[in-house]
Amino acid sequence: MQVSPLCFGGNVFGWTVDEKQSFKLLDAFIDAGFNFIDTADTYSWWVPGNKGVESETIIGKWMAERKNRNQIILSTKTGSQNNERPGNVSKEFIISSIEGSLRRLKTDYIDLYQTHFDDENTPVEETLAAYDQVVKEGKVRVIGTSNMAPERIRESLKVSETEGFPKYQTLQPLYNLMERESYEKELKDIVKENNMGVLSYYSLASGFLTGKYRSTDDLSKSQRGGGVKKYLDEKGIRVLEALDKISEKHDTTQASISLAWLMARPTITSPIVSATSLKQMESIIKAPQLKLEKEDMDLLNSVSA
Numbered sequence: 001m002q003v004s005p006l007c008f009g010g011n012v013f014g015w016t017v018d019e020k021q022s023f024k025l026l027d028a029f030i031d032a033g034f035n036f037i038d039t040a041d042t043y044s045w046w047v048p049g050n051k052g053v054e055s056e057t058i059i060g061k062w063m064a065e066r067k068n069r070n071q072i073i074l075s076t077k078t079g080s081q082n083n084e085r086p087g088n089v090s091k092e093f094i095i096s097s098i099e100g101s102l103r104r105l106k107t108d109y110i111d112l113y114q115t116h117f118d119d120e121n122t123p124v125e126e127t128l129a130a131y132d133q134v135v136k137e138g139k140v141r142v143i144g145t146s147n148m149a150p151e152r153i154r155e156s157l158k159v160s161e162t163e164g165f166p167k168y169q170t171l172q173p174l175y176n177l178m179e180r181e182s183y184e185k186e187l188k189d190i191v192k193e194n195n196m197g198v199l200s201y202y203s204l205a206s207g208f209l210t211g212k213y214r215s216t217d218d219l220s221k222s223q224r225g226g227g228v229k230k231y232l233d234e235k236g237i238r239v240l241e242a243l244d245k246i247s248e249k250h251d252t253t254q255a256s257i258s259l260a261w262l263m264a265r266p267t268i269t270s271p272i273v274s275a276t277s278l279k280q281m282e283s284i285i286k287a288p289q290l291k292l293e294k295e296d297m298d299l300l301n302s303v304s305a
Contacts, residue, residue, distance in 0.1 A: 001112075001142065002073075003197075004270065005288040006034060006259065006284060006288060007037065007273070008029045008036065008275075008284075010040075010058075012276055014044055014047070014054025014055055016222070021276070022062065023058075023062050025281055028281045032285040035071060037059060037072055039074075039075070039077075040116050041100060041104075043055035045080075045082035053100070056104040060105040060107070069106075074111045075111060076114070077116035078093075078098065078113065081117070087116075088119055089118060089122045089127045090127070090130075094127065094134070095130055095134070098110070102139065109141065110141070112142055112144055113134070113140040113144070114170070115144070115145040117147045118149065125159055128165040128166065129165065131143045131165065135166045144171065144172060145170070147172075150186045153187075168194075169197060170197040170269070171187060171197075172198075172201055172272070175262070176200065176258070177258055178304065180305070188266075188267055198267050199269060200262060203272055204255055206227040207222065209243065210254055211253075211254035213228045215232065222276075240254070242300055242304075246292070246296050246299065250290060253283040256287040256290055257296075260291075260292050261300050
């Protein structure tokens, strides 16, 4: 399955962008030659008044209007909590929830279906048996996982091998210039050993790596501002200074440099990134064209260590 070097994250649809703007952003992404879109069956449940089906619904309408389903590598996820239920990866839940996703996305198959959050109570055999069923039914091409403890990932991969169940082909971890430790210390070896694709989320650290948040006064600039307060420390300032220097050198944005760093990292397949404006989309589109020099990578690796 060939995917573009960046994946568009659909968590903003129905949250920080409405349906009309979502269509414009998706059009720009696809028109630029990208093909990979990620969403979930609970985006964006945390917004007052939302049910958690908004993102899939918008993407489904867009694909139906554009008649472009066969051009898209579509990823969605299951198992997350919402306002009405806790996380759940039981077989009964997965078999039921995929029908809702297919209906909202207006498609009869999902390219990549992922465990969004692991409930840690359901035996991995049960979860994998559910995926085995939906793959055999032609509703899913391949499966992946996210937000799962390393030992549960290893156990799942082992059970898939012994029982002949579908194997997790991808991992969607938190990974960016500000948060490297968890992935590099706990998950990277699993990925390498099992030849898994990696779709990093929060690739721009909730917007911090765009450079627009420099002090606590800047936190009110967007609805997501509160989520970046934790990055305003010595390390955060060092990373921003490095991004400023390298982006000026390459005549581009801090966001493009941050994404170029991610794409150049070993094991990373397709970082997930979101945008709320066409101007932000420009930084995304330009990022894969950037070729960072060794001294650029060395500086970013050093300040973000």
